[in-house]
Amino acid sequence: MSHRETAPVPADGRPEVFISRSDEADVAAGLAAATGPLAGLRLAVKNNVDVAGFPTTAACPAYATEPAQADAQAVARLRAAGATVVGVTNLDQFATGLVGQRTPYGGVRDARRPEFVSGGSSSGSAVAVALGLADLAIGTDTAGSGRVPAAFQGITGIKPTLGTVSVNGVVPACRSYDAVTIMARDLDTADAAMAAMAGGPGTRPWPPDAPLAAPAAPRVAVPDDLTAMDPGWADAFTATAERLRGAGAVVEPIRIEPFLAAARLLYDGALVAERHAAVGAFVDAHPGDVDPTVGAIISRAGTVAASDLVRDLERLERLRQECLGLLDGFDALLVPTAPCHPTVAEVAAEPVAVNSRVGTYTNFCNLFDLCAVAVPAGTVDEGPERGIAQFGVTVVARPFHDAVALDVARLVAVRPEPPAEFAGGAPPLPAGPLPWPAAIADGGVRSVELFVVGAHLAGQPLEHELRGLGARWGGAARTAAAYELHALGTVPPKPGLTRVGEGGAPVEGEIWSLSEGALGRFLAGLPAPMSLGRIELSDGRWVVGFGCTREAASAGEDITKYGGWRAWLTAG
Structure with missing residues (x-):
């Protein structure tokens, strides 16, 4: 695909968003020919991620003068799912920054308040999505580079568990903590894109019992102290936490200082040495080609003593254990994505401190190998001089609990008004039946559909057993007309489903999805006379479902005529 350098953005005056753009005719042809779940969606790619035909500059023109020969694996997978690349986006040089201003291509400005920073380092990607110049964007995230700009731009950013998306073809920042992220204007589109982008060769395998859903009433931790927050921002977070309570979650404070202590280690301690290991040789050899702030950070990282690095890694592990202990019994942690939204001038005055x-x-998130979902959660009125800021929160969860983080994020996410310069874009994709970890074609969580007819139905006494295994409710279903249902003399009361073939009837039930490992744990604890076997549904599918022996069923009352367990309970 041909491209043109630093092309102006039509009708919006934002030339700093893209470093290079795809030819418009190529984009139109790609959109017309696209097939797959992401067909019709325009994809922007942060320019530290390889896109065939574009130099991967990492916002340093001298770093790469020749075009990449092949797409990074993450880009290739999104293209294979139907997305069309529209260009490569600006960033804080070498992904070193959270403000979007450390770049020779021009600092990226906020989509709504141009005198404010975009957030970074995935700055161009976030603004491209916010302005409707792309429907999806790839970012990267080591210290928040996919989450902070998403929050400032009022969009969604998913930072997956480390290693679940390939980093092949990505310029490293800190190899141990780098993640490829996705940005979109809504959660469902971001979810579908993650399902396409994650997995594949070389990615981290998912545990067989990874949860597919949050509990019905998730326990969510929040910081006990909202440090460093600008006026009005703490109130916005408190309001979001209350909204989460109103949605049925149990919200309780925990001590946040150990998390913040770990966060400080990333740049104030020896862990920053990884940045020099990644690109330090180039930076030291080309001081005149590197942003002064970025160059100072990376070159200084090259002076870290090995003993200091070992000491800080040991301290990090102690903090990780302490913080995971604080999260024991919680499903997720809710934090403000950022405590403030600085102006371009504020960053220029104090680039490192701000x-x-x-x-x-x-x-702290990647240091602890946690997953995260950043979503818009409202606005903050910062007064007549500063205007209205977008306010975002991040849901953080344990590694491989990405589906849990996604569910909790849905409880607090809002859909903000688009910027005045919004150029349009594709509508949101519909929600899929399974979250992205279970929708990955190769390498995700392997899930099983389970048909239930009695005490494990939603709202019944044993629903909590399925919820506790991370099972996801899939909706009502019924068997083929080949079954009988009997009330068994168990505590709590349960029905027994048996196949009788001709002369049987359809029986109402529900479908739940759970991971294969969770199903194994469920089966191991299943009491007699219950069993799991294959159940034929009315649509012709065969799924795993509850059954019982003929002997146990014949000893109970035949309640088939009621059509289902709930109808029998109501009649009784």
Whole structure:
């Protein structure tokens, strides 16, 4: 695909968003020919991620003068799912920054308030999505680079568990903590894109019992102290936490200082040495080609002593254990994505201090191998001079609990008004039946559909057993007309489903999805006379479902005529 350098953005005056753009005729042809779940969606790619035909500059023109020969694996997978690349986007140079201003291509400005920063380092990607110049964007995230700009731009950013998306073809920032992220204007579109982008060769395998859903009433931790927040921002977070309570979650404070102590290690300690290991040789050899702030950070990282690095890694592990202990019994942690939204002038005056403050609540996440979903949660009125800021929160969860984080994020996410310069875009994709970890074609969580007819139905006494295994409710279903249902003399009361073939009747029930490992744990604890077997549904599918022995069924009351367990309970 041909491209043109630093092309102006039509009708919006935002030339700093893209470093290079795809030819418009190529984009039109790609959109017309696209097939797959992401067909018709325009994809912008952060320019530290390889896109065939574009130099991967990482916002340093001298770093790459020749075009990449092949797409990064993440890009290739999104293209294979139907997305069409529209260009490569600006960023904080070498993904070193959270403000979007450390770049020779021009600092990226906020989509709504141009005198404010875009957030970074995935700055161009976030603004492209916010302005409707792309429907999806790839970012990267080491310290919050996919979450902070999403929050400032009022869009969604998903930062998956480390290693679940390939980093092949990505310029490293800190190899141990780098993640490829997705940005979209809504959660369902981001979810579908993650399903396409994640997995594939070389990615981290999912545990067989990974949860597919949050509990019906998730327990969510919040910080006990909202440090460094601008006026009005703490109130916005408190309002979001109350909205989460109103949605049925149990929200309780925990001590946040150990998380923040770990966050400070990323740049104030020896862990920053990884940045020099990634690109330090180039930076040291080309001081005149590198942003001064970025160059100072990376070159200084090259002076870290090995003993200091070992000491900080040991401290990080102690903090990780302490923080995971604080999260014991919780399904997720809710934090502000950022404590403030600085102006371009504020960042210029104090580039390092302001950047550090912006990352207060993001830096610890990858250090602890946690997953996260950043969503818009409202606005903050900052007064007549500053205007209205977008306010975002991040839901953080344990590794491989990405589906849990996604569900909790849905409880608090809002859909903001688009910027005045919004250029349009594709409508949101419909929600899929399964979250992205279970929808990955190769390498995700392997799930099983389970048909239930009695005490495990939603709202019944044993629903909690399925919820506790991370099962996801899939809706009502019924058997083929080949079954009988009997009330068994168990505690709590349960029905027994048996196949009788001709002369049987359809029986109402529900479908739940759960991981294969969770199903194994469920089966191991199943009491007699219950069993699991294959059940034929009215649509012709055969799924795993509850059954019982003929002997046990014949000893109970035949309640087939009621059509289902709930109808019998109501009649009784």
